[in-house]
């Protein structure tokens with residue numbers, strides 16, 4: 049029996065196990081919505097902006113590990129997805145975005161609501177397709193999901209013209225797919241693995257550098273084993289947070305521009321840096337020529353282009369982090385007679401010394417609310433409920449990274465690579481769709497929240513108990529901090545005191561909300577927020593000019609940290 | 613340092629744009645580019661000449677390999693290879709220059725492929741040095757138009 053393109057679309061998504069589609073309808077996808085209306089397996093989540101729809105799919109994907117799926121109309125619907133695509137692309141998040149397109153005979157004619165979305169999205173997708181023939185539809189969808197979720201994951205876009213949605217074809221969904229130009233390397237080269245084992249066992253001051261790739265590949269258990277077995281201290285990047293339990297004695301927290309003193313110092317003095325699924329981003333390395341000057345570098349990554357891109361690597365090892373570590377771990381058995389605790393003693397003592405020299409700290413003797421205190425309290429009150437924390441971008445994002453104690457992977461959702469304001473709130477909503485029973489907290493800045501606040505409607509419409517905390521400083525705080533420190537306090541265009549009354553705004557959607565200004569209100573308000581059954585928004589008026597420390601100025605080397 | 617990449621790619625819309633974007637997004641310059649289908653169904657060969665330091669060239673090679681539409685990347689360098697380029701050169705000619713132009717074309721084993729009362733169109737094939745050499749000789753005699761194909765290249769088979 050022949051099916052229409054719209055029906056093939058639905059049947060294919062079912063085969064892929066898709067639960068939710070995020071998006072907004074429009075003329076070019078009305079046939080798809082009509083087909084969605086006539087079935088119950090796939091739920092369409094109606095957002096209020098297409099950018100937010102992509103961030104929701106992204107949050108769903110980061111939290112669950114499953115691909116997030118988006119459906120938007122042609123033209124403006126499609127162009128509105130670009131920031132979401134670029135965000136997902138930078139952080140290697142598997143999403144599949146379907147865009148409606150004008151009928152194939154009109155493509156290229158500047159038809160109403162036509163946009164060359166395939167051309168526009170090419171640099172911010174892992175791959176994209178224009179489906180011109182309904183007979184290619186099923187295989188294209190299969191390819192899209194395959195590409196999005198394998199190798200180094202990423203967003204894939206399918207442009208889906210209106211006439212293809214109504215044309216008919218025999219439906220047959222391929223079981224497997226082979227794309228001749230696409231063969232990611234998963235297993236490590238055994239010779240290279242042995243070399244790395246040798247390097248690790250002979251290093252005096254080894255250090256693990258764990259990035260987002262470790263979380264994507266699910267390598268956290270192997271990393272834990274490796275670190276514990278050989279007593280190697282571990283730091284993560286922003287994207288790697290949660291790949292190693294931050295309450296472990298070997299954890300140095302996050303490194304880089306706003307990293308801990310001990311992590312940055314450890315980088316500068318280690319003799320072997322073992323990078324797993326990280327890409328030597330400038331926010332981590334600081335001045336490249338001064339980065340880890342005494343260290344040989346091991347780099348395990350599934351993407352060969354990440355290796356030796358910014359920093360010359362001594363031991364490149366291409367492969368999936370989890371598989372490579374699984375292949376590597378047994379080779380350490382040979383060294384089981386070694387007392388690694390004893391061997392590592394001087395190195396770990398040195399790190400302990402750095403730890404005690406400068407801890408992450410803030411001034412507690414004030415009435416004002418310090419943002420760090422809010423995060424610490426939240427961490428304390430939620431430590432047993434294993435929540436998902438989603439952040440926006442700015443100072444508040446860094447305070448979450450520094451002061452919330454993450455113990456598991458996929459618990460922090462944050463736009464690390466692109467740094468997209470407006471990401472965190474919708475991403476948190478998306479995560480809630482993935483995990484009905486898990487608490488989701490969104491930590492937002494007052495500036496970022498306003499970039500996608502319209503999604504308050506979405507959490508009401510679907511009754512999602514997303515808890516939002518706005519750390520409200522009336523500033524585009526992160527930019528203001530740079531202006532204060534490096535531009536003589538000239539606060540050009542960073543004051544955002546003109547803003548909605550966030551409490552009234554939330555209430556206007558029927559969402560419970562509260563505002564606090566004093567330190568002694570924090571615990572009570574957080575308890576209320578945590579306990580409340582339903583969406584909740586807490587507007588926290590914080591010390592306005594609080595800064596994020598430590599800070600390595602852009603382009604400086606890691607040991608040049610501003611500490612207060 | 614110059615490098616020639618010969619790339620076997622899927623022959624469909626968007627591939628050229630992906631490759632061009634790979635270069636432009638990173639600020640690498642393409643010096644020459646030629647594309648045409650090969651004998652295997654659905655595939656084309658692109659020959660790209662570019663310039664950069666060792667690290668840049670290594671990145672370009674990896675980035676090309678990473679593209680899903682790229683089936684194979686051959687970098688010319690260590691192994692012996694043959695490279696050829698073709699040029700069509702339209703010359704202004706008059707009584708005084710005709711003989712000289714023909715003489716030069718002959719030396720370079722070129723061909724005159726079109727003639728008018730005041731022009732010759734010349735076809736010449738060879739490695740890029742040869743093309744450069746004939747051009748420098750023809751230049752003073754009045755080149756009207758020039759079209760070069762850009763390089764194509766192939767690894768030499770091992771001789772026993």
Ligand SMILES: Cc1ncc(C[n+]2csc(CCOP(=O)(O)OP(=O)(O)O)c2C)c(N)n1
Pocket residue numbers: 440441442443444445467468469470492493494495496497519521523524525526527
């Ligand atoms: C879409 C977007 N526009 C601009 C920026 C530049 N930017 C980075 S942080 C920041 C300020 C964020 O302000 P807010 O959300 O209030 O957070 P705060 O730093 O005050 O905690 C800005 C404007 C960005 N990251 N994203």
Ligand SMILES: [Mg+2]
Pocket residue numbers: 442493494495519520521522523524525
């Ligand atoms: Mg702010």
